[in-house]
Amino acid sequence: MNKHRRPLLLRPSARSSRVPSERESIGWVAVVRDISGAEVDPDLPATCSTDPRAKAQAKAGTENRGPRAMTQAVEFDFATKRERSIPITEAAGACAEGKFCWIDLDVALDQQTAEDVLRSLGVVPEAIDGALTCEAGGRYVVYGECLHFSVTGVALENDRLVECIVDTLLGNGYLITIHRGDVPFLEQIRRTYSHDFQRFAQSPSFLLYEFWDHLIGNYKKVAQQLTGKVRQVQDEIFGDIDDVIFSQVASLSRNLLTLRGGVLSAREILSTISTRRSSAIAETTLPFLEKMVVMLERIGADLVVEKETLAETLNLYMGIVAHRTNRIINLLTVISVVFLPLTFLCGVYGMNFEIIPEVTWKYGYLYFWITSAVITVSTLAFMKFRKWW
Numbered sequence: 564m565n566k567h568r569r570p571l572l573l574r575p576s577a578r579s580s581r582v583p584s585e586r587e588s589i590g591w592v593a594v595v596r597d598i599s600g601a602e603v604d605p606d607l608p609a610t611c612s613t614d615p616r617a618k619a620q621a622k623a624g625t626e627n628r629g630p631r632a633m634t635q636a637v638e639f640d641f642a643t644k645r646e647r648s649i650p651i652t653e654a655a656g657a658c659a660e661g662k663f664c665w666i667d668l669d670v671a672l673d674q675q676t677a678e679d680v681l682r683s684l685g686v687v688p689e690a691i692d693g694a695l696t697c698e699a700g701g702r703y704v705v706y707g708e709c710l711h712f713s714v715t716g717v718a719l720e721n722d723r724l725v726e727c728i729v730d731t732l733l734g735n736g737y738l739i740t741i742h743r744g745d746v747p748f749l750e751q752i753r754r755t756y757s758h759d760f761q762r763f764a765q766s767p768s769f770l771l772y773e774f775w776d777h778l779i780g781n782y783k784k785v786a787q788q789l790t791g792k793v794r795q796v797q798d799e800i801f802g803d804i805d806d807v808i809f810s811q812v813a814s815l816s817r818n819l820l821t822l823r824g825g826v827l828s829a830r831e832i833l834s835t836i837s838t839r840r841s842s843a844i845a846e847t848t849l850p851f852l853e854k855m856v857v858m859l860e861r862i863g864a865d866l867v868v869e870k871e872t873l874a875e876t877l878n879l880y881m882g883i884v885a886h887r888t889n890r891i892i893n894l895l896t897v898i899s900v901v902f903l904p905l906t907f908l909c910g911v912y913g914m915n916f917e918i919i920p921e922v923t924w925k926y927g928y929l930y931f932w933i934t935s936a937v938i939t940v941s942t943l944a945f946m947k948f949r950k951w952w
Contacts, residue, residue: 638662644761655683658736663767670695671743684737694730694741701828702730709734712832714778714843715825716746717785722792724785724818726825731774735843738770748781751934769847775833775855782826782862786869789818793873800880812877816870823866830859897943897952904938 595861602688638649638657649657666684668677674695681691689793690706700715709732716727727746732739740749752773763769791813800808837852908931912921946952 569832590813598707613614619675636676646757646760651680654680655685656682662736664737665770666737667749668739668741669744670741675739681739684739686734686739692734694732694739698728700726700728701832703832708842710836710843712836714829714832716742716748716778716781716823717822718747719785719788719818722814722818724821726821726865733771733841733843738767738774740774748777751777751780766845766848769846771844772848772851775852778829779855779858781860782822782829783824783861786862786866789815789822789866790869793869793876796873797876804880807881808877812873815873819866819870819873823863824868826863826866827857830856830863834858844944897946900946901939903943904933904942908935908938 639648646872654666658664664684666680668680671678676697678691687706687709690704690709690711693702693704693711694713700713702711702713704711711730711732713728713730716729718725718727727742727744729746729749730741732741742749756770756773757778759773761767796808796811796815833852834856837849837856840846912919912931921930924930
């Protein structure tokens with residue numbers, strides 16, 4: 564073990580609605596983060612994106628900065644509300660002794676280490692292979708007593724929605740989260756679970772509640788950010804804006820659809836978990852999970868509304884552009900109508916006939932301009948009366 568493991572951050576949280584009032588008597592619990600090496604550099608770039616180019620850039624950045632620490636372990640005593648750090652090597656033994664472990668594996672740099680940890684915990688090979696593939700969110704598979712599901716965490720970076728796939732293995736004695744790079748909602752769990760443990764936890768199921776509670780909070784935060792982007796587009800269409808709005812709308816629509824896909828997948832998984840009885844989940848936790856299903860449905864419905872609002876905004880912009888174009892065409896039409904009779908007069912008196920009586924008039928030139936002025940004023944007055952301009 565590396566001697567320079569970073570201590571777990573245990574900060575108090577101001578969260579309100581929390582975990583079930585369970586009355587189970589549980590012994591020591593181990594919560595473990597995945598390891599390997601030196602102290603974490605907080606400025607390391609995230610590698611949770613499924614974009615190959617983003618992965619390559621993030622990996623290059625981490626290689627230039629050196630190895631990153633991947634594991635931290637903490638034991639909890641639900642009876643005395645005490646906690647203490649433990650080494651990763653004791654995780655398998657803690658599970659064997661009937662304790663509960665949360666193992667958070669970052670496999671971005673060392674997948675073999677993560678696989679070894681899973682095997683030492685007795686996870687079935689099929690579950691290991693499925694969890695380490697990192698294909699996409701929305702997976703739900705049951706391997707005997709082991710439940711495997713994958714969800715998608717999200718983050719909005721430079722107007723681009725970055726997806727972070729988190730595979731989760733839940734069994735009797737362990738909760739394992741597997742991901743590549745930093746995941747925002749898992750980082751939030753690490754900052755707040757200690758405070759929630761002291762106030763609410765009665766069984767290991769509080770970790771499952773924390774997981775889904777922070778995932779939903781992650782979805783809400785990103786949904787609010789996208790809502791703000793939609794409002795910004797609505798404000799911009801009435802100003803001086805060019806065709807860049809089409810790329811903005813396309814990007815926002817893609818982000819909204821991507822987020823909604825992740826929310827709907829999470830809703831289906833949580834709905835199945837809340838209705839499926841399992842020895843790894845306390846019965847008193849299930850009603851709270853069912854309420855979270857409703858919250859996910861509301862987020863999905865809100866995203867649909869934002870998508871429709873964005874489409875209506877684009878239609879409004881097209882209507883504004885069409886209106887401006889019509890006004891320009893209307894102005895050009897008025898000018899053409901005014902000059903049409905004047906062009907006729909110029910054509911008549913510009914003919915090369917020898918006898919044109921008006922040419923010999925003493926005031927013929929003055930009469931021409933008076934006639935032109937009368938025609939112009941009367942034409943404009945008539946069109947104004949008919950409200951054509």
